[in-house]
Amino acid sequence: MKEVTVISGKGGTGKTSITGSFAVLAQNHVLVDCDVDAANLHLLLDPEIQVRKNFWGMPKVEIDPQKCTGCGLCEELCRFGAVKQGRVDQMSCEGCRVCYHACPEGAVRLVENLAGEWFISRTRYGPFVHARLGVAQDNSGKLVAEVRRQARSLAEREGRELIITDGPPGIGCPVISALGGTDLALVVVEPTLSSIHDLVRVIRLAEHFGVKTAVCINKWDINPRNSRTVEIMCRDMDIPLIGRVGYDPAVIAAAMERKPVVQVMSAVVDDIVSLWHCVERQLGI
């Protein structure tokens, strides 16, 4: 089984538009959305939810005012400033449970934390595993891990050979969780100084975790000079540049109609198809 994970560093470079098109072009695959705190792939795939499960995050803590003697030990030990005058500020609580273990009166109790939901859906392009992190929840890295676990076991059950994953932006915890053990990180970059700056950091991240990386430039013709810079950078870093997708307003128009780009008439369809063939070659499929 192979997995390709589409990431970008900077947000909004076109990860989901490209992943949505791969969904149409690939065969015998499972689709995954790992951008659990601002998921978008479902908007292109029109999923029909078959399985819906609660995601339990790290338990939060609560202080029982009946048992609390006001000794202040919890407040003193909390590194996150979450305990103040015998009350826990849930937004600041990191879930470390130090107060729970330390309280001499047993006044701190653990409270179950419904931190989101994950889903297995049917789409016309194949099965799709996705999630929704609860409002103002942490635990996004854990939910990413859960979604990927579900996708793998689904692929095994149904004998599917390929997992296509839409990754989150950034280089922090959810991205690290999305990258571990994947076969290829495809970095979507746009020819802007911001995106190029972020490209370097995300490539270093993939390198740090020993993940094979390839780059594609989206909207390359918005600034051909910057695109040339990306080409040179990739060559110097010895990272394969496997695609260039042009700018076409039809891409936004397709998103407005909630369709993957390759399903509408656009000059960029050929670009994306040839990008997909290069991804297949990189994966050795």
Next chain:
Amino acid sequence: MIISVASGKGGTGKTTVATSMALALQACDHVTFLDCDVEEPNGHIFLNPEFTETENIYIEVPKIDPGKCNLCGRCAEVCAFNALLVAGEAVITFPELCHGCGGCRYFCPVGAISPEPKQIGTVERGVAGRLAFVRGRLEVGAALSPPLVDAVRKNRGPGGITIVDAPPGTSCPVIHSVRGTDFCLLVTEPTPFGLNDLDLAVQMVRSLGVPCGVLINRAREGWGIIEKYCRQEGITVMMKIPLSQEIAEAYSRGVSLAKFDRGWNDAFKQLYREIGGLVANERSHCNQR
């Protein structure tokens, strides 16, 4: 006044808006720009600051003294993040999973654990023209950005205006960027993606009790899905920036909107005045309640 700029969806124009507002307001007041998108900070590309100092930010991870450790396993038992593991004759630590809560050290019955600083990133301070500029940069490979965001947030100037450029998404690093600010400006675009993530961001901001308004970027005649949503939710649309090839091209070169066109400079000053009005309104409502 502290204004955070957030979005839910990435790439909607947070940094363009935050830097433009900072540039426009620097003539009227002392402005501090805080780049809290510590995973991928970009504000410097548009503001070209000169950095004058760098502070390394650490969390304290456990260091085990094998001479004292009796392998009782209490540290691994209390660690909520699975950052310690008793494996045979040694305790193995996983610093990248550690949140620095200090639990293992506190509960170790034989005092075998001492704190060891692990760098998670840097906070850099400098000036960009009349602006005070501060950014956080997460070390590549470090997972934990919220403590670094907090370290950046501490740098608000005395009085004046602080503008916080938040990361995309709606989870921990965003919450640490937005909470405690006086107002959150949500930047979105009129696509199904933009709308979906705006709704998530609005719920997040409301749960933090921070008043918010919306800025529509890449606005186009006839694409009214964001306005419709804002009407339903009773949220003010504070500004629209049209979809424009020239603006996109200027952005690609790292030119902020306020520098690109004088008219935008005035528009961002006006935006600030309107935010001030909304915040004052909100406060008087709160006092009445």
